[in-house]
Amino acid sequence: MGSVTQARPEPPVLSMVEQALGIDFGPALGFHPENLRKPVLRIHIQLSRCACRATIIIFRVTDSATELGIAEEWLTTFCEATYTVGSSTPITHHHHHLQRQVTALSIQQALNCLFLTVHYAEKQGSSSGTMPAFEIAQTIRTFGGKLLKLSHKSAELGGLETKLNLYLPPQAEKGKVPVLFYLSGLTCTGDNCAEKGNFINPASKEGLALVFPDTSPRGAGAPNEEDSWDFGTGAGFYIDATSDAYAKHYRMYSYVTKELPELLFKEFGKELDESKVGITGHSMGGHGALTLFLRNPGKYKSVSAFSPIVNPINCQWGQKAFSGYFGAENKSKWSEHDATELISSLGDKAASLPEILIDQGLADNFYPDQLLTKNFEKAAKEAGVKANVRYQDGYDHSYFFISTFAEEHVKHHAKYLKA
Numbered sequence: 044m045g046s047v048t049q050a051r052p053e054p055p056v057l058s059m060v061e062q063a064l065g066i067d068f069g070p071a072l073g074f075h076p077e078n079l080r081k082p083v084l085r086i087h088i089q090l091s092r093c094a095c096r097a098t099i100i101i102f103r104v105t106d107s108a109t110e111l112g113i114a115e116e117w118l119t120t121f122c123e124a125t126y127t128v129g130s131s132t133p134i135t136h137h138h139h140h141l142q143r144q145v146t147a148l149s150i151q152q153a154l155n156c157l158f159l160t161v162h163y164a165e166k167q168g169s170s171s172g173t174m175p176a177f178e179i180a181q182t183i184r185t186f187g188g189k190l191l192k193l194s195h196k197s198a199e200l201g202g203l204e205t206k207l208n209l210y211l212p213p214q215a216e217k218g219k220v221p222v223l224f225y226l227s228g229l230t231c232t233g234d235n236c237a238e239k240g241n242f243i244n245p246a247s248k249e250g251l252a253l254v255f256p257d258t259s260p261r262g263a264g265a266p267n268e269e270d271s272w273d274f275g276t277g278a279g280f281y282i283d284a285t286s287d288a289y290a291k292h293y294r295m296y297s298y299v300t301k302e303l304p305e306l307l308f309k310e311f312g313k314e315l316d317e318s319k320v321g322i323t324g325h326s327m328g329g330h331g332a333l334t335l336f337l338r339n340p341g342k343y344k345s346v347s348a349f350s351p352i353v354n355p356i357n358c359q360w361g362q363k364a365f366s367g368y369f370g371a372e373n374k375s376k377w378s379e380h381d382a383t384e385l386i387s388s389l390g391d392k393a394a395s396l397p398e399i400l401i402d403q404g405l406a407d408n409f410y411p412d413q414l415l416t417k418n419f420e421k422a423a424k425e426a427g428v429k430a431n432v433r434y435q436d437g438y439d440h441s442y443f444f445i446s447t448f449a450e451e452h453v454k455h456h457a458k459y460l461k462a
């Protein structure tokens with residue numbers, strides 16, 4: 044891009060930056076040839092999330108070819124995510140689908156670093172003058188796609204900040220892909236399954252995006268929320284609390300079914316297909332997946348669960364949670380969030396549901412008293428719902444179990460979501 048002056052050495056990475064950004068750095072912008080004498084540069088790019096400024100930092104180091112490789116990888120990710128490769132100035136910056144136009148470039152030298160600051164503003168006529176819905180703390184290249192570590196303030200969770208992970212498979216670079224929500228269990232965050240659930244590899248092959256939300260609001264300051272691991276923080280149970288002390292923040296049901304998908308489909312409208320959504324989860328998250336699916340016929344095109352709490356009104360975990368969030372006496376509300384109760388009251392809708400896939404380890408300590416899998420299996424059979432409940436010999440409640448069968452679950456969802 045642009046003219047290259049003879050006086051300036053031309054390290055390959057620098058030309059890549061120029062090409063990607065559509066800038067000719069040239070001496071005019073303050074790059075002095077003596078600053079760039081080393082043929083290998085390590086490039087480190089940071090985008091600050093404030094509305095009007097992105098900073099690109101170029102480090103000059105005496106480095107090896109390996110480092111150059113890292114730089115190139117980094118740069119590729121960055122360009123794909125944010126810039127139109129090969130465009131000429133003014134640079135159009137695609138960041139979270141907000142189109143912005145570069146208004147100024149400035150450069151400073153400090154020690155052996157060159158700081159290139161790109162100032163940009165909302166493009167005129169841009170669809171959104173508002174801030175992006177999500178902060179992106181990290182974009183991690185994995186299995187050919189990207190894992191985005193997102194956070195945002197949630198209205199449903201009483202204005203608290205909440206974090207989540209979003210995996211975009213490579214196919215999302217070319218068009219919309221189906222989306223699978225994974226709800227995690229007690230004590231978890233959106234990280235557990237993203238890191239060790241073994242969902243990303245098969246989702247990358249099948250072309251499914253994955254959403255890993257948190258399991259509860261954090262920092263609500265509600266009574267007893269930090270006292271035990273099966274209630275409060277990390278134990279939101281995917282309900283909207285009605286008890287006074289929890290009603291403001293403990294609204295994971297509305298957060299997962301409404302607020303979060305609305306924000307995601309708006310912000311990632313080019314990548315995510317709103318009409319093809321599936322849901323799965325583990326333990327408390329398996330309860331979440333089944334109840335959200337059964338309470339919203341047609342919303343989720345596919346469903347599965349790992350060791351789900353299928354009948355919370357009849358186990359200690361569920362009774363403790365529902366007493367706190369709904370009140371001990373509010374039993375009709377309890378039943379509205381119990382998969383076994385819900386499946387029994389489906390009526391005509393039962394026959395048209397997709398098959399429900401459930402895996403349950405037989406060496407799972409929680410299976411006999413808390414999970415009550417057989418209750419759901421029996422109710423599903425009586426209701427005429429197709430449920431494939433598989434009992435896995437020797438498997439426990441952990442992510443070793445989940446990761447073993449993750450690929451089969453992803454394929455189960457892909458069958459419906461890509462039909």
Ligand SMILES: N[C@@H](CCC(=O)N[C@@H](CS)C(=O)NCC(=O)O)C(=O)O
Pocket residue numbers: 227228229230231235272325326327440441442
């Ligand atoms: N902390 C509990 C166990 C809680 C537990 O097993 N949580 C499951 C979900 S119900 C989990 O996925 N834990 C996080 C992990 O294994 O990464 C205990 O000490 O017994």
